[in-house]
Amino acid sequence: MLVSAIPGRLRVRHDALQFNQSANAVQSTLSELEGIQNLSLNTRTCSALIEYDPRVIDQAVISSKLAEFLPDQKRSEKPRTASWNKGRVSKRGMLACLGAALIMAVLDEEDAHIMFGIGFLGFLGLHLNVHSKRVLK
Incomplete structure (x- = not known):
């Protein structure tokens, strides 16, 4: 889910973000939080870029809000095969x-x-x- 995190910036990828309903729910919820400066959602890449003020809001708060809408993704472990790419x-x-x-x-x-x-x-x-x-x- 969390791809990269530096103070003031989070990048999140989740399969549910490809759907407008999930993306809109995340956007409306995070936009209401104090300290969120910019939120860019991309349904094509299933990602969200969240820019925030780390003095006002903590990364853990943002992550917990995201967890409400984006359940844990289980990456299926595919057995390695000899198939060619x-x-x-x-x-x-x-x-x-x-x-x-x-x-x-x-x-x-x-x-x-x-x-x-x-x-x-x-x-x-x-x-x-x-x-x-x-x-x-």
Whole structure:
């Protein structure tokens, strides 16, 4: 829940903040507290940035108010599997193929340049497949 905390500033992330109802409840409750200077909620990232005057209000008070609306999240411990991260593989593959294709172009190795270019296009296809929901919006 609490991502970072320095005197006068808290960053909180919680899955419930993606819903307007929860975000509005947190905003209305914290806005009423004396000492809260700024409150920024982002439903897309499920986060809240709370700026406060540490001489007026304590971090523990803010945390307890947040706990009223944001129950403890249990992070599920997923067993590690041998599955591969398609996004990471596609990005690293594109980068490696692009670098190799550029080197082959400088060395005037046309066949190798074409081969790495085709590899780049393959990894680009994988990348677009992974991110197709965002691309096709």
